[in-house]
Amino acid sequence: MFIQREASEATSQERRDVAQDDRRILGHIVQCDGARAVIAAYASEGDSPITGRWSVGRMISINLGTSRIVGMVHAIAKPDHVWIEESTNPIEVHVELVGEVRDGATPEANPVFDRGIATYPHIGAIAHRIRARDLQAVYDLAGRRTITIGTLSQDEEINANIAIDDTLSRHFAIVGTTGVGKSTAVSLLLRKAVTARPDLRVLILDPHNEFAAALPEHCVTIDASNLDLPFWLFRLEEFAEVLFRGREAPPEETDILRDLIPAAKSLYRNPNAGAYLRRGADSLTTDSPVPYRIADLIKLIDERIGLLESKNERPALKSLKSRIEQAASDPNYRFMFNSRLIEDTIHETIGNIFRIPMNDRPITCFEMAGLPSEVVNSVCSVLARLAFDLAVWSEGRLKLLLLCEEAHRYMPADARRGFAPTRHALSRIAKEGRKYGCYLGIVTQRPGELDPTILSQCSTFFAMRLANEHDQEIIRSAIADSSASALTFLSSIGQREAIAFGEGVATTMRLKFEKLDAALLPGSAQSANPDAGASSPDVDLFAIVERLRNVPKPQPTFSSAEPSGIARQAGDPGFHRPAMPRLQPDEDFDQRYGLRPSTFGLRQQGD
Incomplete structure (x- = not known):
């Protein structure tokens, strides 16, 4: 009965020709347990299309009459390991049981897939290539909001869909070795996500400055040249990380900051109350996001240096003062200590970074390649912390996705590495963010080096090619359903291919991402004209050094005795330095950072 019904179908996928020998097309169950089955079938050298139906990674169907069991081929073998040419060769096909497909209530209704199995295959049950309708039923998302990100690797006529809401709200991870197309998959996923979810805002932590070119119509770019992140938004640990250039801060200097920063706030x-600190519910703490002036902090340190009882801590006070002055005057830290950031600019800062209002550009590409390496951890910590706090205090009205490219940099598996506040901020989003609308996206080439606590909070995975055995084992341990064997060929899947599993898909799915236009590939701006400048072998070393120094070029000075246009240098006969107005230290500092000297008064000689 089954064979007659299949033969009468207009688009039968079990046979190319009704007259073909069943043994060359179908197999039969010869062994079955609760999770796997073995199929006895035949293969021959001249029948590659039919033989190919049993290839590893493909879905097959086992007919039980009223239902069909879906299995995934994970191994093929010939028992005697001998191949006979021009003959049929018996083979064993090992499949992992995935679920069960049942026909709809009416002939026109679509089949329904269930990941559980009510009736297991009996010995001799017929196995064959799965029908297209059944394959669609396997990956059907049952009314959930979906986006199409590619096609199935097994059948390119069928779209690969994911449930975008579940993928975002339960966090996701994209893993794969270098060069397999992770960044392209990320840009494709973001394009589809912001189209399907107009309320979504995205902040990309982009260490390689490559996503802005891939999302030109959706994003704004923030880098070291236009970033405004006031120093007073940094918590104590984050601020100390900047001052001490990534090294561990001495406890005595940290204690001084803990005492004096609230006083400066x-x-x-x-200003008329001096450094008097109020106690009670409205008192300020070191971590309160309230503005203060670096000049105030320096003034308070000077006052403490002058106190008789501070004799023992004077070396620490002087060292701390020197560090603060060096950081505040360093051009690389201009994004923190710019003079206009002294005022309360928190609304402008947060609105620009997190796209409030959105203005039709919901994505922020935060390019970190130009930032000093010693401040990257602190900046990432501030941004992750702000993202979570904004989602919490907006009471769910603000939906934010924080996407971490090269996530193992911020959340390493070794707790002794990395920056603890950054790890804590991202971990908080991973554990609690879904309740408030703050989502986390992880992109990494080394999942084995990523904090397992963070990875365990991701409910949807897109696993691309992974060569490292430890990395493969980490991903295998994350899969929860019965399709773990789909990950056995992680080391050999093709370019732009991925194995998706978790809450965002109906069942484990091998897919191929859509191909993007070459102009929209991540990093296309850098590679658009690789031969630019190759025509001239000369290198402008002076221009490179000026960019390295990142300081304004000094203007030439002229002596009144010299003709216009001629400048003497130090050491030349007749050279003299022009007279400069003498500034007291506080006045010099205040003028350099755009403060009024009258705000704090001038320090007297001998203080």
């Missing part, structure tokens, strides 16, 4: 809010 109080002085900013009420």
Whole structure:
């Protein structure tokens, strides 16, 4: 009965020709347990299309009459390991049982897939290539909001869909070795996500400055040249990370900052009250996101140096003062200590970074390649912390996705490495963010070096080619359903291919991502004209050094005795330095950072 019904179908996938020998097309169950089955079938040298139906990674169907069991081929073998040419060769096909397909209530209704198995195959049950309708039923998302990101590797006529809401809200990870197309998959996923979810805002932590070119119509770019992130938004640990250039801060200097930063904030809010600190519910703490002035902090350190009882801590006070002055005057830290950031600019800063209002550009590409390496951890910590706090205090109205490219940099598996506040901020999003609308996207080439706590919070995975055995084992341990064997060929899947599993898909799915236009590939701006400048072998070393120094070029000075246009240098006969107005230290500092000297008064000689 089954064979007659299949033969009468207009688009039968079990046979190319009704007259073909069943043994060359179908197999039969010869062994079965609760999770796997073995199929006895035949293969021959001249029948590659039919033999190919049993290839590893393909879905097959086992007919039980009222239902069909879906299995995935994970191994093929010839028992005697001998191949006979021009003859049929018996083979064993090992499949992993995935679920069960049942016909709809009416002939026109679509089949329904269930990941559980009510009736297991009996010995002799017929196995064959799965029908297209059944394959679609296997990956059907049952009314959930979906986006199409590619096609199935087994059948390119069938779209590969994911449930975008579940993928985002339960966090996701894209893993794969270098060069397999992770960044392309990310840009494709983001394009589809912001189209399907107009309320979604995305912040990309982009260490290689490559996503802006891939999302030109959706994103704004923030880099070291236009970033405004006031120093007073940094918490104590984050601020100390900047001051001490990534090294561990001495406890005595940290304690001084803990005492004096609240005093500087109080002085900013009420200049006439001095450094008096209020106690109670409205008192300021070191981590309160309230503006203060670096000049105030320096002034308070000077006052403490002058106190008789501070004799023992004077070396620490002087060292801390020197560090603060060096950081504040370093051009590389201009994004923190710019003079206009002294005022309360938190609304402008947060609105620009997190796209409030959106203005039709919901994505922010935060390019970190130009930032000093010693401040990257602190900046990432501030941004991750702000993202979570904004989602919490917006009471769910603000939907934010924080996408971490090269995530193992910020959340290494070794707790002794990395920056603890960054790890804590990202871990908080991973554990609690879904309740408030703050989502996390992880992109990494080394999942084995990523904090397993963070990885375990991701409910949807897109696993691309992974060569490292430890990395493969980490991903295998994350898969929860019965299709673990789909990951056995992670080391050999093709370019742009991925194995998707988790909450965002109906069942484990091998797919091929859509191909993007070459102009929209990540990093296309850098590679658009690789031969630019190759025509001239000369290198402008002076221009390179000027960019390296990142300081304004000094203007030439002229002596009144010299003709216009001629400047003497130090050491030349008749050279003299022009007279400069002498500034007291506080006045010099205040003028350099755009502060009014009258705000704090001038320090007297001998102080």
